[in-house]
Amino acid sequence: MGAVLAACIGGSSSKRTRDSSGGAGGPRADAMITRTFSSVEAVAVVVYTTSLDSGLFTTPAVTDLAERFRSHHQEHAALFVGTTRDLGGAPFTDPNPIVMQQVQPVLDALDDEATAINLALDVETILADTYQATMGTFADKSFNVAAMSVGGAEARHAAALAQALDVPSVPQPFETTDRAVAAGNGV
Amino acid sequence: MTGSNTSGDAGINAFAQSVELALAQAYAELASSGKVTTPDAVDATKAFAAHHQDHAAALGALAASRATSTPNGRLAAMFAVRVRDASDERAALHVALALENEAASTYLFALGSLEATAALQLAASILPVESQHAVVLASLVDQAPRQTFPAFETQDQAVKPDEFPAPS
Numbered sequence: 010m011g012a013v014l015a016a017c018i019g020g021s022s023s024k025r026t027r028d029s030s031g032g033a034g035g036p037r038a039d040a041m042i043t044r045t046f047s048s049v050e051a052v053a054v055v056v057y058t059t060s061l062d063s064g065l066f067t068t069p070a071v072t073d074l075a076e077r078f079r080s081h082h083q084e085h086a087a088l089f090v091g092t093t094r095d096l097g098g099a100p101f102t103d104p105n106p107i108v109m110q111q112v113q114p115v116l117d118a119l120d121d122e123a124t125a126i127n128l129a130l131d132v133e134t135i136l137a138d139t140y141q142a143t144m145g146t147f148a149d150k151s152f153n154v155a156a157m158s159v160g161g162a163e164a165r166h167a168a169a170l171a172q173a174l175d176v177p178s179v180p181q182p183f184e185t186t187d188r189a190v191a192a193g194n195g196v
Numbered sequence: 197m198t199g200s201n202t203s204g205d206a207g208i209n210a211f212a213q214s215v216e217l218a219l220a221q222a223y224a225e226l227a228s229s230g231k232v233t234t235p236d237a238v239d240a241t242k243a244f245a246a247h248h249q250d251h252a253a254a255l256g257a258l259a260a261s262r263a264t265s266t267p268n269g270r271l272a273a274m275f276a277v278r279v280r281d282a283s284d285e286r287a288a289l290h291v292a293l294a295l296e297n298e299a300a301s302t303y304l305f306a307l308g309s310l311e312a313t314a315a316l317q318l319a320a321s322i323l324p325v326e327s328q329h330a331v332v333l334a335s336l337v338d339q340a341p342r343q344t345f346p347a348f349e350t351q352d353q354a355v356k357p358d359e360f361p362a363p364s
Binding site for chain 2: 073074077078080081084085137140141144145150151153154157158159160161162163164165166167168169172178179181182183184185
């Protein structure tokens with residue numbers, strides 16, 4: 010499942026190389042990034058809602074985490090919808106269509122708690138990578154802090170889900186951006 | 197790597213390096229204290245100590261001439277007291293948990309000051325790992341999810357260079 014999603018998104022660390030911080034695009038470029046953020050947060054909300062509503066999470070502790078994490082993603086999405094508006098952009102409230110093209114078949118095939126947790130872990134990893142990949146690309150550098158205040162929270166989610174699957178929670182000393190959604194992709 | 201020679205970034209990277217070295221030292225003291233004995237806890241703390249050494253090395257590379265091989269003195273002393281005062285494994289793991297949350301918070305603080313893309317990316321690649329360390333330690337002490345999973349990371353627990361200056 011991981012490879013399926015990993016193949017889709019099109020963002021990678023090679024797409025974020027710049028030789029100085031601060032994107033040149035100004036508020037419009039920043040709004041494109043925040044639209045991307047809200048779009049991937051909306052994907053996470055769909056994934057958790059579908060699994061919760063279908064009763065796939067059967068372990069009470071996992072259900073509690075899923076409800077908590079969904080709530081976080083709703084908060085994150087609201088933050089970036091509002092930020093996009095503040096930047097003069099059109100808020101993007103739908104799930105990212107390119108990510109959903111890859112997620113939906115997996116979502117439709119979920120049949121137990123393990124597969125549901127695995128998908129949630131995939132999505133959390135993609136989100137964490139997406140936030141991290143934007144470092145140095147914002148015109149407004151204060152967004153570096155805002156983005157990673159969310160990216161760090163997503164990384165915590167991923168660690169907890171990995172624990173539930175009994176796979177390594179902190180697999181490497183440095184987080185990568187291998188699975189990031191490139192800014193503007195799908196929005 | 198452009199921009200990493202700016203004095204501001206180099207100083208912040210050197211500071212973060214000294215923090216990482218203090219964290220690694222705290223884990224070494226934790227190990228030698230004999231307070232952590234459960235296999236899962238031993239494995240986790242060993243792995244995290246190694247991660248902090250890796251972080252220190254990477255930060256030192258960016259700090260260049262400002263790099264240090266010395267743990268942050270005031271921080272190391274504070275951590276040592278905490279480790280020494282921990283009465284048992286659970287208390288010792290709570291100490292480690294606090295350190296990791298402080299580390300994550302410190303990187304978020306640093307991201308507000310760093311300029312060069314390479315420095316921003318390195319800090320952003322370390323912050324999530326410290327956060328994940330915290331999750332593992334929180335599970336080992338059965339901390340409530342409400343405390344373990346904030347909706348947003350904050351700078352509230354950041355260790356700051358004006359209070360804990362890097363070794364010169």
